[in-house]
Amino acid sequence: MTANTTASDLLNTARRLRQEVGENSHDHLTEALFAEAARITDRAVTHPDTRSRFDLERTIDRLVTSRRWGFPIMLLLLTAVFWITIEGANVPSRMLSSLLLDTVHPALNDLGASLGMPWWMSGVLFDGAYLSMAWVVSVMLPPMAIFFPLFTLLEDFGYLPRVAFNLDRLFSSTGAHGKQALTMTMGFGCNAAGVIATRVIDSPRERLIAIITNNFAICNGRWPTLILISSVFLGSSVPAAAAGLISAAAVVSIAVLGVLLTFAVSWFLSKTWLKGESSVFSLELPPYRPPRILQTIYTSIIDRTAIVLYRAVMMAVPAGILIWTLSNITLADQSLAEHMVGFLDGFGWLLGLNGVILVAYILAIPANEIVIPTILMLTVLTAGLTGVGAGAGVMFELDSNTAVKDILSAGGWTALTAVNLMLFSLIHNPCSTTIMTIYNETKSVKWTAVATLLPLIMGLTITLTTATITRLMGWV
Amino acid sequence: MTLRTDTLHASGSACATCPMNQHLERLGVKMTNWDYVVALAGNPNTGKSTVFNALTGLRQHTGNWPGKTVARAEGGFQYGNKRYKLVDLPGTYSLLAASVDEEIARDFILFGQPDVTAIVVDATRLERNLNLVLQVLEITNKAVVCLNLVDEARRHKLIVDHRRLARDLGVPVVPTAARQNEGIPELLQVMSEVATGVIETRPRRLRSTANPALDAAVNTLSGQLEAAFPGLPNARWVALRLLDGDQQIERAIRDGSLGDLSRGDKTQAVSERLTIAEVPA
Amino acid sequence: MTYNTPHSQTTLADLQPGQSGVVTQLYSQGPERRRMMDLGIIPGTTVTVEMTSPLGDPVAYRVRGALLALRQDQARLVSISDVSSEAEK
Helix, strand or coil: CHHHHHHHHHHHHHHHHHHHCCCCHHHHHHHHHHHHHHHHHHEEEECCCCCCCCHHHHHHHHHHHCCCCHHHHHHHHHHHHEEEHHHHHHHHHHHHHHHHHHHHHHHHHHHHHHHHCCCCHHHHHHHHHHHHHHHHHHHHHHHHHHHHHHHHHHHHHHHHHHHHHHHHHHCCCCCCCCCCHHHHHHHCHHHHHHHHHHHHCCCCHHHHHHHHHHHCCCCCCCCHHHHHHHHHHHHHCCCCHHHHHEEEEEEEEHHHHHHHHHHHHHHHHCCCCCCCCCCCCCCCCCCCCCCCHHHHHHHHHHHHHHHHHHHHHHHHHHHHHHHHHHHHHCCCCCEHHHHHHHHHHHHHHCCCCCCHHHHHHHHHCCHHHHHHHHHHHHHHHCCCCCHHHHCCCCCCCCHHHHHHHHHHHHHHCCHHHHHHHHHHHHCCCHHHHHHHHHHHHHCCCHHHHHHHHHHHHHHHHHHHHHHHHHHHHHHC | CCCHHHHHHHHHHHCCCHHEEEEEEECCCCCCCEEEEEEEECCCEEEEHHHHHHHHCCCCCCCCCCCCCCCCCCEEEEEEEEEEEEEEEECCCCCCCHHHEEEEEEEEHHHHHCCHHHEEEEHHHHHHHHHHHHHHHCCCCCEEEECCCHHHHHCCEEECCHHHHHHHHHHEECCEHHHEECHHHHHHHHHHHHHHCCCCCCCCCCCCCHHHHHHHCCCHHHHHHHHHHCCCCCHHHHHHHHHCCCCHHHHHHHCCHHHHHCCCCCCCHHHHHHHHHHCCC | CCCCCCCCCEEEHHHCCCCCEEEEEEECCCCHHHHHCCCCCCCCCCCEEEEECCCCEEEECCCCCCCEEHHHHCCEEEEEEEEEEEEHC
């Protein structure tokens, strides 16, 4: 008898017996295992104080999931996390940028000059690669180094599963998983981290929905764009007293629009491409455990902050080189960047944007942090302004909102441009770090393409619509 | 040979001061060859990653949250002049259902034939955790139960008799509070003794279910399996999986890798299977 | 979901916070049934309602010492008997 006949004999016997036993073998086995587990536990465990055992835990649970206090507590905690992040990041961000942009960058240029480097070499290295990296680091590092540890502390304490529990109803009605509330919140810090966080969703279909829609949570790199543009264009068009309120309201409405889009797109996906029964739902609410603060800060900085920052820097360096090069190689009296801007201007106009913005978004695919500096630099370049900026290909930012408005107005910006830029900032393709992460997590070219192109097409459609309506109504 | 349950812990704690203990060298991921492979299994949220970190010196993210370790993570350590490769399996409730996590964990314990499998359990939720422990013990003899979170159990005034538990399960049980590094030296000692064969275990296995028809079928099939693959360490469990229509196991019978198991070999088919589960860096 | 629990049966979804019941049968099939069983929801298990989420669904149940959230369409597929409330115990 050969090994093969033994194998097929065995499998035949198994198949026959399986028919006799029926489909309940899993049931019987599980029941037997749990009965055994219960017997063994009974013998090994004594709890003299059964009643009050988990009393504190129960009290906390009843409070944080109660009809009256559940949502307020949740909003309060999440607002506190964002507030601490924004406030706390301000000072170190400014210190980093004064160090990296105002001190190190000129020093590098001086060094290059003293070594006799040709202008293009110091341009590519210091104005291109270095500056773009320094920008990303100073804008991104401080908020991430604060946001991720705070978020992780809530997670380690055991609160985040309760958030998923509270919000599941909203997500389940769009065919998604309650844990998506968490990955979305994480996305407000960084979409790449949000996409990685979808690992906590154990059903493939719901996880894919969470990955594709994470981009609608406005990440760290996009908040500054929204805040700047809204205060420059919207805030300044109303009386000074209301300016802060109006621009804050504009930023918040964009964020809320993002949440609504998350629900809408989740619903759309679960009705179309990801149609079908939702996968098995399961959510365990783990016991509360006192977080170990130092360890948490350490691991979350190593695990989340460092990885995301590393990827962003790896993407920003080539982008900086590209931006500098495009701005400095001239062809028929114009730099390549200007040619691109000119080429895209017509299309940009249709969308209520302009060529500069589109070029900035193409060049800033690696990291949304460099959108505003790139827009300013390109506007100065193409509008032929003098006396501002630091030269072709050198990104810069301005301290005064009026100065920003002067430059952008000279570039032909209107309120429509500002509003549509804000919309486009919310609704466009994810940054390349996030795209890469989506591919790493899904290992699927198809779903990576969907996650990339779906928001882009939506953004183009929406801005085209608002621009056309505004123009038809004669508002601009 | 009988299990020396009671002496186990005596030897474990005696060794907390013995020179061998100073020789735990955490190797992180910088490891190429090893003498023994240790698998780390457990329910989600039992502090499995904390145990992993305590053993390897790595800082894998440890969240109070199910499904954190989604794929396999690996690390290493050196203990008593031997090099150990530690594989952190995904946290699962069971090894029976068809989720990817459970398949990765199950395949590694079955086909990877680790020299010892440490099952991390939450001392405050023992009953729920034992379901997985009993399933692991159906597959492998070489197992150690790491009774973790005993600090939480103390906080909740829960008394877990780990000696009794060890007697009932037939494998060593080491109480730990991995976050405080409590019990980790003892765990290392016991794991090394199981891996090297100094301790022989006799795991508790289900002799019957409540269903006579199923039991009869299991007996018939496991008899055939033992005849076809002499020395197969888990014929009853393999029989149960076949009766549940487990495609992976059917494939392992067809391509002969189940036969490799009975000889204790880790051959081509096995290593291929393991690469499928391998985590991209 | 395509499965149904007979109308006469009391299910987990009928329990109020603080009430317990003993599982008699699972009416789900396939992966759903397996997952529930792996989590320890099998005939004979005592299940207690711990709390309801602010929007009414899901509900958290205490099962063999662990706290599990189930959606109501899952809870409706688990029939129970011997309903008792905490005060009586």
